[in-house]
Amino acid sequence: MTKPSDLLLLRDKLRVFAEARDWDQFHSPKNLCMALMVEVAEIMEHFQWSTEEQSGNLATENKTAVAEELADVLLYLIRLSDKLDIDLLEAALLKLDKNAVKYPADIVRGSSKKYNEYCPD
Amino acid sequence: MTKPSDLLLLRDKLRVFAEARDWDQFHSPKNLCMALMVEVAEIMEHFQWSTEEQSGNLATENKTAVAEELADVLLYLIRLSDKLDIDLLEAALLKLDKNAVKYPADIVRGSSKKYNEYCPD
Amino acid sequence: MTKPSDLLLLRDKLRVFAEARDWDQFHSPKNLCMALMVEVAEIMEHFQWSTEEQSGNLATENKTAVAEELADVLLYLIRLSDKLDIDLLEAALLKLDKNAVKYPADIVRGSSKKYNEYCPD
Amino acid sequence: MTKPSDLLLLRDKLRVFAEARDWDQFHSPKNLCMALMVEVAEIMEHFQWSTEEQSGNLATENKTAVAEELADVLLYLIRLSDKLDIDLLEAALLKLDKNAVKYPADIVRGSSKKYNEYCPD
Numbered sequence: 001m002t003k004p005s006d007l008l009l010l011r012d013k014l015r016v017f018a019e020a021r022d023w024d025q026f027h028s029p030k031n032l033c034m035a036l037m038v039e040v041a042e043i044m045e046h047f048q049w050s051t052e053e054q055s056g057n058l059a060t061e062n063k064t065a066v067a068e069e070l071a072d073v074l075l076y077l078i079r080l081s082d083k084l085d086i087d088l089l090e091a092a093l094l095k096l097d098k099n100a101v102k103y104p105a106d107i108v109r110g111s112s113k114k115y116n117e118y119c120p121d
Numbered sequence: 122m123t124k125p126s127d128l129l130l131l132r133d134k135l136r137v138f139a140e141a142r143d144w145d146q147f148h149s150p151k152n153l154c155m156a157l158m159v160e161v162a163e164i165m166e167h168f169q170w171s172t173e174e175q176s177g178n179l180a181t182e183n184k185t186a187v188a189e190e191l192a193d194v195l196l197y198l199i200r201l202s203d204k205l206d207i208d209l210l211e212a213a214l215l216k217l218d219k220n221a222v223k224y225p226a227d228i229v230r231g232s233s234k235k236y237n238e239y240c241p242d
Numbered sequence: 243m244t245k246p247s248d249l250l251l252l253r254d255k256l257r258v259f260a261e262a263r264d265w266d267q268f269h270s271p272k273n274l275c276m277a278l279m280v281e282v283a284e285i286m287e288h289f290q291w292s293t294e295e296q297s298g299n300l301a302t303e304n305k306t307a308v309a310e311e312l313a314d315v316l317l318y319l320i321r322l323s324d325k326l327d328i329d330l331l332e333a334a335l336l337k338l339d340k341n342a343v344k345y346p347a348d349i350v351r352g353s354s355k356k357y358n359e360y361c362p363d
Numbered sequence: 364m365t366k367p368s369d370l371l372l373l374r375d376k377l378r379v380f381a382e383a384r385d386w387d388q389f390h391s392p393k394n395l396c397m398a399l400m401v402e403v404a405e406i407m408e409h410f411q412w413s414t415e416e417q418s419g420n421l422a423t424e425n426k427t428a429v430a431e432e433l434a435d436v437l438l439y440l441i442r443l444s445d446k447l448d449i450d451l452l453e454a455a456l457l458k459l460d461k462n463a464v465k466y467p468a469d470i471v472r473g474s475s476k477k478y479n480e481y482c483p484d
Binding site for chain 4: 037
Binding site: 010014020040055058073086095 | 126127128131134135138141142143149150151152154155157158161162164165168171172173174176177179184187188189191192193194195196198201202204205207209210212213214215216217219220221224226229230
């Protein structure tokens with residue numbers, strides 16, 4: 001028996017969670033998108049006054065807090081995708097292929113100028 | 122042979138992608154968090170003037186565009202977690218357990234007032 | 243004697259405030275932009291689960307809290323503009339003129355479809 | 364005759380603009396808050412891959428673009444405040460006073476550690 005997909009596993013758990021609480025009524029894509037944004041801002045709060053270097057060296061306590069915010073972002077993202085009937089893994093694999101074509105390694109390699117010009121959007 | 126985890130599969134593809142382009146140097150958690158935010162805003166652009174109902178009924182063309190933005194959010198989220206050395210699946214499962222304790226179904230069930238008071242953060 | 247401009251008055255107060263605390267060193271445009279975003283998310287938290295109608299009828303307690311978040315957004319926006327040496331009032335007046343040309347009242351008037359197509363960006 | 368307040372001047376221009384286009388119907392606080400967020404993200408796009416130092420040295424072309432995004436943020440912020448019947452200048456002055464009490468210059472002066480602990484929220 002194969003292991004189920006992480007993303008589908010989480011999607012299913014979120015469905016059960018919302019249904020048990022009758023929260024589906026609040027989960028319009030518009031609202032979920034706002035909730036997603038608010039969670040990303042909670043990650044950002046940890047980094048807003050840090051240098052780039054400090055942002056890569058979180059203290060253990062902060063790392064635990066950030067892990068929880070990252071989890072919130074993933075959970076709302078999966079829930080939003082589910083309500084829009086979008087397959088997130090498929091979309092991500094397609095986007096990776098598209099990025100590989102858009103940013104050929106031999107052309108964009110290295111300089112920040114090139115990175116800025118060609119950065120993913 | 123078991124299927125590999127979706128999230129780890131994408132993490133590994135992103136590592137190869139960044140390394141081939143020498144983009145690791147730009148991927149501080151601070152910068153990746155900003156990029157993540159910008160991508161969420163690109164989803165939000167699709168919903169800002171919609172009613173909640175309209176937000177759940179995207180035209181096919183918009184749905185394709187939104188799927189791509191959702192993919193970008195997932196990819197930056199995975200990349201950010203990787204640079205912080207955080208296991209995203211583990212963090213999400215832990216958060217789901219925590220939410221189940223925090224919002225007992227029989228207490229929060231139903232009303233939007235309760236939802237607001239108890240909403241996940 | 244004419245009353246000084248609101249925006250310049252606030253700009254000057256913020257300069258004095260930062261200088262007295264030696265906080266100028268943290269106020270790079272990159273950091274201030276992140277702080278601005280975090281404050282907008284604090285407004286968004288108040289509206290994420292509301293209907294559009296509810297969002298226009300805040301309870302007094304919430305209104306006081308939202309007023310404080312709006313103030314934070316204005317203060318960071320003014321500070322960011324100052325660090326970039328951009329005259330915010332001039333920029334706003336220019337943008338209003340530009341919008342008036344871009345969205346002629348007789349053409350865009352009324353329908354949400356037109357609003358979406360022509361919405362300011 | 365005293366010069367009118369900048370913020371009230373812009374508020375009044377925005378009222379006339381929305382009324383002439385019958386756009387008031389789309390301007391719920393919930394929607395305006397989303398639009399505000401999207402505009403802040405457009406500023407953020409300019410800074411996401413920059414170092415802090417680069418973010419303070421924009422090329423002229425970028426500076427013009429950023430000025431326009433800053434203007435959009437101000438305009439949506441004023442419109443949102445107006446729809447919530449909140450006096451933005453009054454709120455900002457109150458918040459400055461509150462911050463002065465919360466972050467006494469002689470205590471928080473200097474170190475980034477203190478700044479992080481005491482940073483405005």
